[in-house]
Amino acid sequence: MATTADYGLGEFTYPRGWFMVAKSEEIGTTPVAARYFGEEVVLYRGGQSGKVFMLEAYCPHMGTHLARNTTSYVVKDGEHVEGDNIRCPYHGWRFGPDGRVNQIPYSPAPIPKSACIKSWKVVERAGCLWTWYDPEGQEPDYELPPFEGYDAPHWVNWNVRELGVLNCHPQEVVDNMADKAHLEPVHGSIDMVSFENAFEDHVCRQILSAGHKTLAGDGGEPMTNDTWYTGPGILQSVMVGANPSHMLIAHTPVDDGVIKVWYGLLVKVDNAEPSADDIALAHAYEEAGVDAFAQDFEIWSNKRPCLHPMMVRGDGPFDKVRIWYRQFYNPRAQAETFQKRVNGRYTTKGTKTAPWESAA
Template sequence: MRRDSALEDEIREIDTGVPMTRFARGWHCLGRAADFRTGTPTGVEAFGTRLAIFEDDEQRLQAIEARCPHRGGDLSRGSVKDGNLACPLHDWRWAGDGHCVDVPYSRQPPPAAARVRSWPTLEENKLLFVWNDPEGNPPSPQVAIPKIPDLDEWTDWSWDGTVVTGTHPREFVDNLVDCPHFFYLHFGVPSHFRVLLEGHTAAQYLRMTGRKDIGPGSEHDTTMSVYSVATYHGPAYLVNHQDFDLEGMKIYGIGLFTYYPVNAETMHLNWAMSIKRIDGLPDNVTQLIAKSMAESTSLALQQDVEIWRYKTRIDNPMLSEDDGPIYQLRRWFDQFYVDADAVTPTMTDRFEHEVEIETARQYWEQEVAAGLQAAAAAADSPS
């Protein structure tokens, strides 16, 4: 395609912008709930501080600031006594709402100002979520984490994660609307790609097959096709419903992709995979299939992480006509980084876009054919 000669001498300067220092308003998944039910507190670095997660006497998981305001002890290294969190340094007792409820050695009740920050918690889909809001408002029912029905019919979550430094979560969320990167980075050939943004949700509809020229070791098996619906519920929790066809075998999977910010420049990225148990297959075989698919998911995420390590932040990406709607997605994402009364209709109004993919698909299929031809020629040549 010819370029406009009047623009040939212009240089596009990258605007790196100002990184966000505020932490998003919304539910953030910390991991599998069972992993926090150990009988002892668990420390989690998140939201620029340290959280202490513990189970109270009603078996509810609680999340409070881990720094004791008495003498600075780490509450996550304490113990649970009578349903409250006891500081390991002086045994001050802290309830799940952040209030100090007892100083056992003192003749006086705890100081009225003895309180640490607490985060609302939620257990859903066998996962633990904490609600973060810089304004301190509670979550509304409209942003509830959706329940996955009949979860007992699925394999246990295979859970993995990594800490990513020097990267804001926006880089991760941008992938939702980036169709071409599935071919070049994840070795798939998309044939349908649509995006729907509305309210606090953002969804991607994708149909794709594996690249036959890549072979073993690619994320997508060359004999497998998939129809995927991946939906963000808020800024940090993505549920990916996947219908796989593996040489006639139907496999239904659910992928989870979540993160929580450690600080303004670091995030803890987690992912999980589960598949619906397959009629006629022993449970151990189903678990092996789930394990294999989880490993493929891990490969895909590590591919993304490797890119993020070296790419620059860019607030003014130059897009081609057939790229996805990155600017619209970023407006949607911005709603979680402003006060609730500053959210505008441009951030939440329904927006739908289908990427015109036919030209790209034809080019990709030609590239795959050329790769297969080159591989065949190399195999036939004498060593």
């Protein structure tokens, strides 16, 4: 397992950006323990607002974990989550959603100013919970994606799947954006028409047009995939075909060199209100998509870290992707420097529209 320092990405261990932390359905008024960005956290849904909050897991009083308890009377009496607040199961200290202690039930003394824990911004969207992480502690510098198609007419919503924890630095996952050469041997692409990458500030894009050994339509007509990262941890991909689909792959750092991964797929159908047959069709597409992603997952799980790619003619612009990715591991003030080095569109040779013969 390699670390951020091994890749030379920058001064921060974890990248700045929006990241998935759970599915909406997983978080209720019973606090849930999790681990992200090298820290133990607790997620819970406030009983007053219905909003989800994410806080540092340990009480500053005596180090008690706020979620890992089932036997305290704080829990048994239904006082664990009180309105939008959460109580420590050990001594009953009550924390607001901002992480500050707002009640110490047994003490008449003023609450210490240091009686607070870290809190994260959480947004609920498209059936998922997203948090903003910034090692500099600043507000978001780009918007969370809208996830077009979710809850829209003619679309079957995704059933997001947690694919587990992967002992692989996210750099290896992001590298796929430039990896033209793996598409045929791993995923079955054939007769590639074009392969391009585009970079625009915090967005990295891959535009692929190719046939497929089993998925392409009659006569091997090419399919078009538009795939893009919004920041370092949210990938979406739109595939145009008989039933257009919109894929989500989210990966979030757990520890340095370890990520948690989710997968979801929206599918467009003929009926504005999807029928049972439409939903069954969408689930079949979803299974095929999971199988395709598993092809990458298996390779990432068993490869050694690629700290310095041995690039040859025909590879995509791995160097550009890695420069783009570094903007999230360095102070925000430096982001524009990395963006200016890569912003633009790049065509990889060795396709029908960019054959080797046309190379300079």
